Amino acid sequence: MEDFASAIKEKVNACTLMANRYFKSSIKPPKIALNQRGSAAGTAYLQRHEVRFNQAMYEQDPQGFIRTVVPHEVAHIFVYQHYGKGVKPHGKEWKFVMEYVFGVKAERTHNFDVVRSGKEFLYLCDCSEHSLTIRRHNKVLKGMKYQCRNCLSVLKQK
DSSP states (O other): OHHHHHHHHHHHHHHHHHHHHHHTOOOOOOEEEOOOOTTOSEEEETTTTEEEEOHHHHHHOHHHHHHHHHHHHHHHHHHHHHHOTTSOTTSHHHHHIIIIISOOOOOSOOOOOOOOOSOEEEEEOSSOEEEEEHHHHHHHHTTOOOBOTTTOOBOEEO
């Protein structure tokens, strides 16, 4: 955990410094939390001035994570602080900060494996099998319907 925390903090500070130098500003580095779970590698909480990172995804490729995910989230924070609320999350301002300020390809998604915890439930559609988390399974039990993106049929529990 210590290597993860120190590597994240170092990159967050470096990205903040680069952005501040480029824009001649003095925005403080965001608060860092290391408790991101689920399918997101990281999340920026703009109004809290906080970024969260997923350790399970970091461990899959520490260098790739530091190189891409950390600048991605810091760019969100910086764009919000510098440009305000009226910009799109992955709009031209964010792309500019990613590519021209940080020198990182502006990509919206990651290629890390999603590490799931907890029980999963098998559902079927007309073309394949699907695995739903307990949260989605419980929603089905309460009447929610999920549809296959491929064949568009409603998922039914196996």
